[in-house]
Structures are given as structure tokens and as C-alpha cells.
Amino acid sequence: xxxxxxxxxxxxxxxxxxxxxxxxxxxxxxxxxxxxxxxxxxxxxxxxxxxxxxxxxxxxxxxxxxxxxxxxxxxxxxxxxxxxxxxxxxxxxxxxxxxxxxxxxxxxxxxxxxxxxxxxxxxxxxxxxxxxxxxxxxxxxxxxxxxxxxxxxx
Numbered sequence: 001x002x003x004x005x006x007x008x009x010x011x012x013x014x015x016x017x018x019x020x021x022x023x024x025x026x027x028x029x030x031x032x033x034x035x036x037x038x039x040x041x042x043x044x045x046x047x048x049x050x051x052x053x054x055x056x057x058x059x060x061x062x063x064x065x066x067x068x069x070x071x072x073x074x075x076x077x078x079x080x081x082x083x084x085x086x087x088x089x090x091x092x093x094x095x096x097x098x099x100x101x102x103x104x105x106x107x108x109x110x111x112x113x114x115x116x117x118x119x120x121x122x123x124x125x126x127x128x129x130x131x132x133x134x135x136x137x138x139x140x141x142x143x144x145x146x147x148x149x150x151x152x153x154x
Contacts, residue, residue, distance in 0.1 A: 006131050008101075009098065009102075011098050016081045026065055026067055028064050031125045032125050033052075033066050033147065034102070035052065035120075035138075036102065037069075047140050048120070048140045049084055062151050064151065067090075067091060072092060074092045104120075
């Protein structure tokens, strides 16, 4: 499980247009925000993506790129971006390598049913690729706003 002070894995994943990116090459001048979410076009994930989109210029002004990751396909990400007018990068982690490396693929319980899935989590990474903040079991409402406030206060 990836934690504060550790480097991000050197994995290469495709984005919503099919172009591949090594994770360390996605960092902005101050770093990047990698947020993991369960599924494209679901209510909570749509709210979260739209909140990140709404604050995208604020994160950019601080020198951070926003990167969303899920196990959805490139085609699903492309449709999600088009439908929601998302302009930031969504990476397809179809084989789950990034989910495992970051430690977000976990057992979940929903209405008494146990299954494996992505636990909504956000990692703030500095320009050298070192994790500086971790938000686990994120609640969608207000998360992007709180993250922005935390980064502005540092």
C-alpha cells in the first residue's frame, strides 16, 4: 500500500484517447493529484469528476495536474470525458496494476455483500514523484474543494 514519503510506481497506462503515459511523466511543476474512482458514468464518480473539472484551473495555478484512474476501458473513459466535458487525463488501469500498487483495490462491503473493488482514494504527489498526502475512503461531496483548500494552505 502506497503511503506518504514513497515514490509512485513507474507504470505506463493509456488515457481516454489511447495514448500511453508513464505515471512519473504526468507530473506538473509542483506534482499531480492522482484520484482513483470506481466507475465511469455512475452518480458519485460523475460528481467527483465534475468537481475536479470545476477546480482544474485552481489546481493548475498551484502547479498540479489532475489525473483520474479507474479500471474502466479507454473507450469508456472517452465517452465519460465527452459526456461530462472533462478536459483532464483519465487513465485506464484495466489490469489493475496501478490499483494494486497504490493499495486501492480492496475488499468492500455494500448492503452486506462483500466484493473487491476500488476504494475511492486520492494521492497528492510532488514534482519528484513522492507521495505527500493521502486521502483514503474519500467522500465525494466537497472532496475536491477540501483538497484545494489543503493545498492552498500549505
